Amino acid sequence: MVFSSAVFLFGFLPVLFVLYRLVPGIKAKNILLILFSLIFYAFGKLSYIPLLLGSVLVNWGAGRLLGAMKKHRKLVMIAAAVIDIGLLATFKYLNFFIENINAVFGVSIASVSLALPIGISFFTFTGLSYAIEVYRRPQNMSRSFLRVLLYISLFPNLLAGPILSYKVAAPQIDERYTNPELTARGIRRFVLGMAKKVLVADILGGMVDAIFSQNVLDARIAWLAAVAYAIQIYFDFSGYSDMALGLGNMFGFAFPENFNHPYIARSMTDFWKRWHISLTTWFRNYLYMPMVMSKPLQKLYKKWSAKYGRQRANKLSIIIPMTVVWLLTGLWHGASWTYVLWGAWQGLWCALEGVGIIKIDKLEKTVGGRIVGHIYTLLIVLLSEVLFRSGNLVQAGALYTAMFTGWKFTAAGTLLLQKQLSGLAVTCLTVGILGSAAALPWLRAHTGRFGESASYLACAALFVLCVMSMAGSGFAPFIYSRF
Numbered sequence: 001m002v003f004s005s006a007v008f009l010f011g012f013l014p015v016l017f018v019l020y021r022l023v024p025g026i027k028a029k030n031i032l033l034i035l036f037s038l039i040f041y042a043f044g045k046l047s048y049i050p051l052l053l054g055s056v057l058v059n060w061g062a063g064r065l066l067g068a069m070k071k072h073r074k075l076v077m078i079a080a081a082v083i084d085i086g087l088l089a090t091f092k093y094l095n096f097f098i099e100n101i102n103a104v105f106g107v108s109i110a111s112v113s114l115a116l117p118i119g120i121s122f123f124t125f126t127g128l129s130y131a132i133e134v135y136r137r138p139q140n141m142s143r144s145f146l147r148v149l150l151y152i153s154l155f156p157n158l159l160a161g162p163i164l165s166y167k168v169a170a171p172q173i174d175e176r177y178t179n180p181e182l183t184a185r186g187i188r189r190f191v192l193g194m195a196k197k198v199l200v201a202d203i204l205g206g207m208v209d210a211i212f213s214q215n216v217l218d219a220r221i222a223w224l225a226a227v228a229y230a231i232q233i234y235f236d237f238s239g240y241s242d243m244a245l246g247l248g249n250m251f252g253f254a255f256p257e258n259f260n261h262p263y264i265a266r267s268m269t270d271f272w273k274r275w276h277i278s279l280t281t282w283f284r285n286y287l288y289m290p291m292v293m294s295k296p297l298q299k300l301y302k303k304w305s306a307k308y309g310r311q312r313a314n315k316l317s318i319i320i321p322m323t324v325v326w327l328l329t330g331l332w333h334g335a336s337w338t339y340v341l342w343g344a345w346q347g348l349w350c351a352l353e354g355v356g357i358i359k360i361d362k363l364e365k366t367v368g369g370r371i372v373g374h375i376y377t378l379l380i381v382l383l384s385e386v387l388f389r390s391g392n393l394v395q396a397g398a399l400y401t402a403m404f405t406g407w408k409f410t411a412a413g414t415l416l417l418q419k420q421l422s423g424l425a426v427t428c429l430t431v432g433i434l435g436s437a438a439a440l441p442w443l444r445a446h447t448g449r450f451g452e453s454a455s456y457l458a459c460a461a462l463f464v465l466c467v468m469s470m471a472g473s474g475f476a477p478f479i480y481s482r483f
Contacts, residue, residue, distance in 0.1 A: 001040055001043035001044070002159075002477055002478060002481070003190075003193075003194065003197075003240070003243045003244075003247075003478075004194050004197050004198050004243075004466070004470065004476075005470075006470065007043070009467075012036070012039070012040065013247075016032070016033075016036045017250065019032055020032060020033070020251060021178075026174065026175065026176070029251075030146065030147070030150050030173065031146065033150060033154065033155070033251065034146060034149055034150050034153065036155060037150070037153045037154055037155040037158060038052075038153065040155040040158070041118075041119070041153065041155070041158060041159075044117075044118040044119075044159075045115070045117070045118070048117040048118075051087075051117055051120075052117075052123060052152075052153060053149075055084070055087060055123060055124060055127050055152070056127060056145075056148060056149050056152050056153065057145070058080060058083050058084065058127070059080060059084070059127035059128065059130050059131045059148065059152070060130075060142070060145050060148040060149070062076055062077070062079070062080035062131045062134075063130060063131055063134040063140075063141045063142065063148065064141065064143070066131065066134045066135050066138060066141065067134055067138045067139075067140075067141025068141075073135060074135075076135075077131060077132070077135040080128070080131040081128060081131070084124050084127060084128045084131075085124075085128075087120075087124060088120060088121065088124045090114070091114055091116055091117055091120055092116055092120065092121070092334075092335055093331070093335045094112055094114065095111045095112060095114070095335070096335030096336070098110075098111050098112070099111070118159055118481055119158050119159035119160065119481065121332060122157070122158065122159065122160060122161050122163060123152055123153070123158060125163050125279075125282055126151070126152050126157075126163055126164060127152050128286070129163070129164075129165055129166060129282060129286060130148060130151065130152070130166045132286050133165065133166045133167060134166075140166060140167065140170070142170070147170075147173055150173055151164070151166060151169045151170070151173060154169075154253075155247075156243075156244040156245075156247040156248050156251075156253075156255070157244050157248075157255065159478070159481045160237070160240050160241075160244075160478055160480040160481050161240075161241065161244070161258060161276075161278050161279070161480070162241060162244065162245075162255055162256060162257075162258040162277070162278035163278040163279060163281075163282050164255065164256070164278070165281075165282075165285075168255075168256060169253075172252070172253050172254065176251075176252030176253060177252055178250070178251065178252045182249050182250075182252070183249065183250050184456070185246075185249055186245075186246040186247065186248070186249025186250035187246065187250065187459070188246070188455060188456060188459045189242050189243075189245055189246030189249065190242070190243050190246030190247055190250070191246075191459040191460075191462055191463045191466070192242055192246075192459060192462070193238075193239040193240065193241070193242025193243035193244075193245075193246060194239065194243055194462075194463070194466050195239075195459075195462040195463075195465070195466055196235040196236070196238060196239030196242065196435070197235065197236055197239035197240065197243075197476075197478070198466045198469050198470060198476075199428070199431075199462070199465060199466060199469060200231070200232075200235045200239075200428050200431055200432050200435070201231075201232045201233075201235040201236035201239060201479075202236075202469075202473065202476045203424060203425065203428045204228045204229075204231055204232040204235075204425065204428050204429070204432065205232050205236075205476060207224075207225075207228050207420045207425050208225055208228050208229045208232055208389070210420060211224065211225040211228075211416075211420065212225060212389065212390070212391075212395070212399075214416065215398075216410075216412070216413070217398070217399065217402040217406060217413070218402060218406040218407070218408065218409050218410065218413040219402060219403055219404070219405075219406040219407050220406075220409065220413065220417055221402070221406075221413055221416060221417055221420075222399050222402035222403040222406060223382075223403055224417070224420070224421075225386075225399065226382045226383070226385060226386050226399070226403065227382065227429070228425075228429065229385050229386070229389050230263070230381065230382055230385045231428075231429065231432030231433070231436065232432075232479075233385065233388070233389075233479055234259075234262070234263065234432075234436060235432060235435065236478055236479045236480070237259070237276070237478070237479060237480050238258070238259040239478075240478045240480065240481075241257075241258035241259055244258075245257070245258075256277070256278065257277060258276060258277050258278050259274065259275060259276070259277065260273075260274040260277065261274060261436065261437075261438040261441075262274035262275035262381075263378065263381070263436040263437065264374070264436070264437060264438055265374075265377050266360065266364065266370055266373030266374055266377060267353055267358075267360040267373055267376075267377055268346065268349040268350050268353060268377060268380055268381075269350055269353050269354065269360070270360075270377070271377055271381060272346070272350065279329070279332075283325050283328070283329060284325075287321075287324070287325055287328070288321050288322070288325045291320070291321035291324065291325075292317070292318070292321050297317060297320065297321070300317065300320075301313055301314070301317045304316050304317065315354070315355040315356060316355070318351070318354055318355070319351060319355070322347055322350065322351050322354065323347060323351070325347070326343045326344060326346055326347025326350065327340060327343050327344060327347065328343070329343045329346070329347075330342045330343020330344065330346070331343065333388070336392075337393060338387055338388070338390055338391075338392065338393060338396060339388070341387060341393075342384055342387045342388050345380075345383075345384050345387065346384060349380050360373060383400075386399045386400065386403075
């Protein structure tokens, strides 16, 4: 089940919403949310419910041990992490490892037929964050299995985030309130997210699929594909996040923002402070900072400080953890070398900025420096999106070749371009560019109360358009739900 489906919009959500208002007391409401969250996940595949429950049980059990034990706590934490990552690796990466072992060593290990459980990367990271939080602060331990189950399985963010930290979610599980104003804002946010998905991302997705399926491209079409996919994935994923945050508001939760107009960033470091914020926060808090503060790296830092000076040693010391984090970030997105290289590409530019080879601060002080920063960031992002979207390195190579050498235009290419640039596609591209450039917050800031009232009328119209579009088109899952 996805948010932008008739079953969810006209069945699941209204039934849950009414029952939630009728059920008295926070405990009963929490149990109701658990029940409906499991039903929601079961629509993906009922047989994976035990997998989800088992993941929750492991992390809840680890939390109980970590909260009670004074010795050997690190061993318990390592065991929980091994089980969590092992579970993820088995379902998501086992065949990838087998394929590469076969290729490197010339053996013929048979692949394993395992379907990827939807949302496994998200609920695994959510569960692992709970165990880590209890390891760091034993007072965060919850004795209630149902409480931890609600935290990990809560349906708005179960399949594609945002990845909640337990310290943010825990107070809201125990105490939260709803009122008409918060509910109205939640519905508006939900509808806006659905419009991003259905009216922009899905329509551009048809164009992107058509272009990426072509064998012969020229520069015009290749750059159009890159721009269209950048808008598609942003509106698809930020649309999901908007819908999740809106649903949270409707049931009294306040989830952290997951996107902050990343395409207006002036550096790659700034971009990753704005894109998929919950994932970058997770890697920073639970992997990057522990690596930086680890004893081996601290010893290396002292050695480099004595040899090169503190300032240079500080820059050098971030290279190792940053490399590890970005390679794993790429691998987290999928079991393919395209994702690994995508992560390496992102990490390269963030590292160049981090060590000061690319001096963003000095650039911004020059005349036109901010514009140059925008152009530089968008170019890096567009090139990375081609790699992210490509099914393999050969396809990515063909797109890159066309982008930079395909300046000989053919009649077939012109015909394909005309076919893809329909009036609807151009409208979606225009809306996507304006939306990516933070036009909506600017509009709200300059329209005052009138804009606030008009926004609800606009959302009512958008909802009707979304339903009409859904009725006339096929099923289009969220891009990040497969991760």
